[in-house]
Amino acid sequence: MIQQPVSTPWQVPWPEGTIARYWTVAGATVDLTDNGRAGSRRYDTKCTGCPHEDSFKFEDSAHRQAQAHAERCRALPRPEVTP
Numbered sequence: 779m780i781q782q783p784v785s786t787p788w789q790v791p792w793p794e795g796t797i798a799r800y801w802t803v804a805g806a807t808v809d810l811t812d813n814g815r816a817g818s819r820r821y822d823t824k825c826t827g828c829p830h831e832d833s834f835k836f837e838d839s840a841h842r843q844a845q846a847h848a849e850r851c852r853a854l855p856r857p858e859v860t861p
């Protein structure tokens with residue numbers, strides 16, 4: 779029997795610059811990226827389930843916010859293939 783690949787947030791390739799990924803209660807992800815820019819908006823968080831995104835100066839703030847959003851967000855991830 780051939781095993782079908784199962785798509786989970788830790789198996790799909792992470793986008794360039796992604797340094798952390800939080801799994802939401804609905805199965806979407808909140809991605810944390812380091813955009814490399816100096817200044818107050820270096821760490822970006824972006825939810826793949828809803829339009830939520832934000833930017834932070836400090837990495838630990840971004841982690842906390844990504845974790846908090848992942849615990850609350852119930853938006854389903856958009857399917858990659860639409861029939």
Ligand SMILES: [Zn+2]
Nearest residue numbers: 825828830851
């Ligand atoms: Zn969300």
